[in-house]
Amino acid sequence: MSEKIELSIVMPCLNEAETLEICIRKAQSFLIKNHVRGEIIIADNGSTDGSQNIANLLNAQIVTILEKGYGSALRGGIKAASGKYIIMADADDSYDFESLLPFLTTLRSGSDFVIGNRFKGGIEKGAMPFLHKYLGNPVLSFLGRLFFRIEIGDFHCGLRGFSKEAYLKMNLKTTGMEFASEMIVKSKLNNLSMVEVPTKLHQDGRTRPPHLNTWRDGWRHLRFLLLYSPTWLFLIPGITLMVLGFCVSVLLIIQPVIIKHIMLDIHTLLYSSSMILIGFQFFVFYALTKIYAVENGLLPKSNRYNKLFKYLNLETGLITGGVFLIIGITLSFYGFSIWKDTHFGNLNPSHTFRIIIPAVFTILFGMQIIFFSLFFSILGLKNNPN
Secondary structure, eight states, X not given: OOOOOOEEEEEEESSOTTTHHHHHHHHHHHHHHTTOOEEEEEEESSOOSSHHHHHHHTTOEEEEOOSOSHHHHHHHHHHHOOXXXXXEOOSSSSSOTTOOHHHHHHHHTTOSEEEEXXXXXXXXXXXXXXXXXXXXXXXXXHHHHHHHOOOOSOTTOSOEEEEHHHHHHHOOOOOSTTHHHXXXXXXXHTTOOEEEEEOOBOOOOOSSOOSOOHHHHXXXXXXXXXXXXXXXXXXXXXHHHHXXXXXXXXXXXXXXXXXXXXXXXXXHHXXXXXXXXXXXXXXXXXXXXXXXXXXXXXXXXXXXXXXHHHHSOHXXXXXXXXXXXXXXHHHHHXXXXXXXXXXXXXOOHHHXXXXXXXXXXXXXXXXXXXXXXHHHHHHTGGGOOO
């Protein structure tokens, strides 16, 4: 029996003829010098510059990936990998394939996921564009740490390693550059152990521009982080709007509020009431996004998810919505009685609108709660064995 492969080195490739040879030779040198049983996989994404011939001449394994995209190429290459561990990096000679030992050593020690940190290891002059170095990477890495509580300083380092077992747990789905963010987020959500290794970034050896598009791919990363964090995208803004709208509305229902020479009255009350409804819509989208993501395998099921169906159920929603409806109808009758007392004549808007606006709001709010709870209970049928 042949000895099992320990390490698979995977390189995504799209027209990398200028630098592919040196990357493969460095990877081969690493395997030989460190006595590692390994393989080199070139995940070709439709090269037309002869990259495949270079890989063939150097005895690297070529995997043809038809679906376009950075993520698609890597997913295809990793799927074909036979190694217990996998290390991936671009084939543009910006990372040194002869310096992979810290990654492999960390993986051997039991870590699930190892990622390089270019800001700790050093960035060669001209290796990273100004916007990426001082805006894109720091901001997106900060948001990733904030949203997911991940202690990773460089979210977008392309040199990273992981065990094949850990990779399968990640269940990665994205096809573009956001694949890099998804890998880190899914590692955290699946409670995989993550370690950073200082890594030097060199100026790549290509004469053509890189495939990376600063604004388009930056937006894809940001969009992914937001969509995978419904708490920050929907729940926190929703709660903020509801609390702020409620506080302002209560003050204005009691009496107008005067701040210096500015008087806030019934017109402001109308807007503050609307803030509560909009905030509730944010909460609804939070719940629905969470359900969709979990049921489609985009997010792992958690205890918090199960509690969602325990406390947000049809009975609770019908009772809560019914209470708001009764309050709204009662206030409406009270407002009608005031109008009746004037023999259905003119009313003082500043007085009556403090009754009518809350009446209309509570009726709308009650109906929204009832409809949401009905729909939510349908989604939760398979989560409720009783």
